[in-house]
Amino acid sequence: MRHTVSVLVENKFGVLARISTLFAARGFNIDSLSVSETEEPAISRMTIVVKGGAYILEQVTKQLNKLVDVIKVTDFKDTEYVERSLALIKINMTKSTQNELIKLIGIFRARIEDISQNSVTVEMTGNENKINAFVKTVMPYGIKETCRTSVVALGRGHTIKIKEKRNG
Amino acid sequence: MADGYARSTGKPGVCIATSGPGATNIVTGLAAAYMDSVPMVAITGQVATNVIGQDAFQEADTTGITRPVTKHNFLVKDVKDLARTIKEAFYIATTGRPGPVLVDIPIDVQRGICEFIYPEKIEIRSYKPTYEGHSGQIKKAVDIINNSERPVFYIGAGVIASNAEKEIIEISKKADIPVTNTLLAVGAYPPDTNLSLGMLGMHGTFCANKAVQAADVIIAVGARFDDRCTGKVCDFAKKAEIIHIDIDPTAISKVVDVDIPVVGDAKTVLKEMSATIEKKERKDWIKTIDGWKAEHPLSYDRNDDKLHPQYVIEKISELTKGEAIIATEVGQHQMWSAQYYKAKYPRLFLSSGGLGAMGFGYPAGIGAKFGNPDKEVIVIAGDGSFQMNMQEMAVAILNDIDVKVAILNNQYLGNVRQWQEMFYGKRYSHSCLAKRKKCPKWCNTPSRDKCPVYVPDFVKWAESYGALGIRVTDKKDVVPALKKMLEAKASIVLDIWVEIEENIFPMVPVGASLDDIITRMNG
Numbered sequence: 001m002r003h004t005v006s007v008l009v010e011n012k013f014g015v016l017a018r019i020s021t022l023f024a025a026r027g028f029n030i031d032s033l034s035v036s037e038t039e040e041p042a043i044s045r046m047t048i049v050v051k052g053g054a055y056i057l058e059q060v061t062k063q064l065n066k067l068v069d070v071i072k073v074t075d076f077k078d079t080e081y082v083e084r085s086l087a088l089i090k091i092n093m094t095k096s097t098q099n100e101l102i103k104l105i106g107i108f109r110a111r112i113e114d115i116s117q118n119s120v121t122v123e124m125t126g127n128e129n130k131i132n133a134f135v136k137t138v139m140p141y142g143i144k145e146t147c148r149t150s151v152v153a154l155g156r157g158h159t160i161k162i163k164e165k166r167n168g
Numbered sequence: 169m170a171d172g173y174a175r176s177t178g179k180p181g182v183c184i185a186t187s188g189p190g191a192t193n194i195v196t197g198l199a200a201a202y203m204d205s206v207p208m209v210a211i212t213g214q215v216a217t218n219v220i221g222q223d224a225f226q227e228a229d230t231t232g233i234t235r236p237v238t239k240h241n242f243l244v245k246d247v248k249d250l251a252r253t254i255k256e257a258f259y260i261a262t263t264g265r266p267g268p269v270l271v272d273i274p275i276d277v278q279r280g281i282c283e284f285i286y287p288e289k290i291e292i293r294s295y296k297p298t299y300e301g302h303s304g305q306i307k308k309a310v311d312i313i314n315n316s317e318r319p320v321f322y323i324g325a326g327v328i329a330s331n332a333e334k335e336i337i338e339i340s341k342k343a344d345i346p347v348t349n350t351l352l353a354v355g356a357y358p359p360d361t362n363l364s365l366g367m368l369g370m371h372g373t374f375c376a377n378k379a380v381q382a383a384d385v386i387i388a389v390g391a392r393f394d395d396r397c398t399g400k401v402c403d404f405a406k407k408a409e410i411i412h413i414d415i416d417p418t419a420i421s422k423v424v425d426v427d428i429p430v431v432g433d434a435k436t437v438l439k440e441m442s443a444t445i446e447k448k449e450r451k452d453w454i455k456t457i458d459g460w461k462a463e464h465p466l467s468y469d470r471n472d473d474k475l476h477p478q479y480v481i482e483k484i485s486e487l488t489k490g491e492a493i494i495a496t497e498v499g500q501h502q503m504w505s506a507q508y509y510k511a512k513y514p515r516l517f518l519s520s521g522g523l524g525a526m527g528f529g530y531p532a533g534i535g536a537k538f539g540n541p542d543k544e545v546i547v548i549a550g551d552g553s554f555q556m557n558m559q560e561m562a563v564a565i566l567n568d569i570d571v572k573v574a575i576l577n578n579q580y581l582g583n584v585r586q587w588q589e590m591f592y593g594k595r596y597s598h599s600c601l602a603k604r605k606k607c608p609k610w611c612n613t614p615s616r617d618k619c620p621v622y623v624p625d626f627v628k629w630a631e632s633y634g635a636l637g638i639r640v641t642d643k644k645d646v647v648p649a650l651k652k653m654l655e656a657k658a659s660i661v662l663d664i665w666v667e668i669e670e671n672i673f674p675m676v677p678v679g680a681s682l683d684d685i686i687t688r689m690n691g
């Protein structure tokens with residue numbers, strides 16, 4: 001199963017290394033990871049996507065929590081949340097396919113960022129499924145290059161308060 | 169040394185190493201302390217902050233290298249942070265589940281000058297260990313225990329770390345609950361009492377392994393279901409509901425699915441439980457256990473006149489009344505020590521459990537003596553392991569530290585040889601420590617008379633440091649030599665030539681279930 005986990009950490013040197021070391025050492029696979037500052041500059045938020053069953057997820061959250069620099073770990077498993085990533089996709093485009101492609105891009109609410117003689121570069125934000133669906137749809141035209149960011153996510157409605165954490 | 173000091177005193181041990189090679193040399197020591205949750209603070213030197221990252225002389229990425237083997241580590245880049253960081257290091261090392269913390273200090277920070285402000289109290293918002301157990305969970309656990317017929321305590325190092333031995337004794341007596349311990353918890357429960365089962369697992373006692381497999385409730389306290397304890401996990405304690413009390417949430421349901429987890433400090437949780445645990449006699453259960461104890465007690469050939477290694481440890485145990493601190497190396501001698509040394513109290517048996525680091529014992533013994541100058545400290549060493557850190561004798565001699573060493577010299581990396589004998593068709597490969605080029609390639613018929621001269625000569629080696637060395641080759645000389653060792657107020661090494669091909673039993677082979685315990689060779 002795919003899980004999106006949000007981790008609030010001290011914005012300190014070496015924290016990313018601690019987290020990636022932990023995943024490597026325990027044999028957990030990171031599907032995607034993003035780090036950014038939060039509204040409070042001393043705190044960063046990491047959004048980590050992991051695949052695995054209940055056991056893996058439980059271990060991932062507990063092990064993350066155990067790190068001294070980790071303030072709060074939230075698994076979005078049981079909550080409503082918004083998840084986005086961004087993709088840049090360069091697609092083959094000829095005179096004859098131009099109309100169709102531009103229509104498709106419109107339907108998926110993607111944005112054209114660049115057009116050259118035989119290609120179009122599209123920017124698209126959305127959840128992974130939406131981006132995957134778009135990529136699949138335009139595949140027949142020939143994809144020249146793609147580049148995707150990792151996932152960022154926030155819970156809907158409620159705010160995750162930075163409160164006391166419990167660990168060992 | 170810092171590790172031995174910490175394990176034997178309960179206070180954090182401190183070690184200092186220089187940058188680069190000094191720092192890389194302490195990695196094994198840190199890993200051993202981390203695996204066994206030993207509170208330690210390691211301080212390493214680092215190159216100046218302005219040259220970090222330039223491959224400067226004796227530079228190593230110390231925080232990078234030690235990250236996976238420490239509870240936490242710090243690189244201090246500003247002298248103003250130094251005092252607070254040191255305080256934090258001790259705080260983290262000694263609270264929650266203890267562990268080693270490393271502080272890497274660049275030379276310019278070491279020499280920097282600032283006003284000394286040492287914080288009174290440490291508050292780290294991202295680090296708050298849980299000490300109190302959840303009362304609902306505690307109630308559930310107590311109900312299960314009260315309704316059980318065949319409960320077993322399975323106690324580990326966490327019991328010693330939280331000084332919970334009294335609570336275990338109290339509850340076990342009140343409710344007739346037998347107790348088995350891990351290697352690290354030798355001494356946490358009074359040995360040879362009617363409720364004591366001895367050690368669990370691969371080289372644990374027959375009765376402990378039987379009891380766990382037959383139990384209807386396992387109460388694990390500060391133990392982490394190490395594979396050496398559980399054997400084949402899916403066959404472990406199949407009939408039992410499992411209660412697990414541990415301060416570290418990651419330890420829970422990591423290996424074995426736990427029915428009732430209680431996260432918290434062992435002593436605090438047990439105290440709360442003990443009030444509602446019913447006084448109860450479990451006569452049938454104890455009778456069954458007594459049967460197992462009688463069926464296969466720990467045994468070796470006591471009646472022949474061969475010099476069995478177990479005999480040496482039994483005598484050490486008798487002569488010291490189980491009140492001396494024992495530090496072991498790693499191998500067969502370690503397991504025999506755990507089986508035959510009857511440590512009366514916690515913190516008397518020091519051994520590298522999780523990492524199983526040969527070379528641990530001798531420095532640990534020296535550290536223990538620093539921390540306990542009035543106690544007898546004896547290192548029980550293997551002839552292989554001892555060679556890994558025997559140079560530390562310089563520290564002992566220079567500081568007048570009288571640590572006694574009993575080498576159980578079996579001319580082999582005995583533990584490895586035993587596996588080669590039992591599981592690899594007696595093909596002894598690179599396990600004989602006397603083997604020379606001229607020896608037959610597949611020699612598996614060692615004998616003291618025919619084999620080449622053993623190196624080093626431990627007696628001469630000890631003498632070269634100004635210590636005393638005594639060789640013992642005969643069973644009848646063991647007790648006099650041990651007495652001499654105990655009377656001496658000096659560093660002394662006994663090179664005891666024990667039976668070469670003695671094996672440790674009982675044994676649960678790797679990957680086998682605890683039910684498949686082998687009590688003797690050939691049945």
Ligand SMILES: Cc1ncc(C[n+]2csc(CCOP(=O)(O)OP(=O)(O)O)c2C)c(N)n1
Pocket residue numbers: 497498499500501502523524525526527549550551552553554576578580581582583584
């Ligand atoms: C540093 C290290 N290297 C290798 C091992 C694997 N190992 C475990 S026991 C053992 C043999 C130990 O020999 P010795 O110290 O003579 O003890 P004995 O088993 O003979 O009592 C070895 C090589 C280890 N535990 N630690």
Ligand SMILES: [Mg+2]
Pocket residue numbers: 499550551552576577578579580581582
């Ligand atoms: Mg040996």
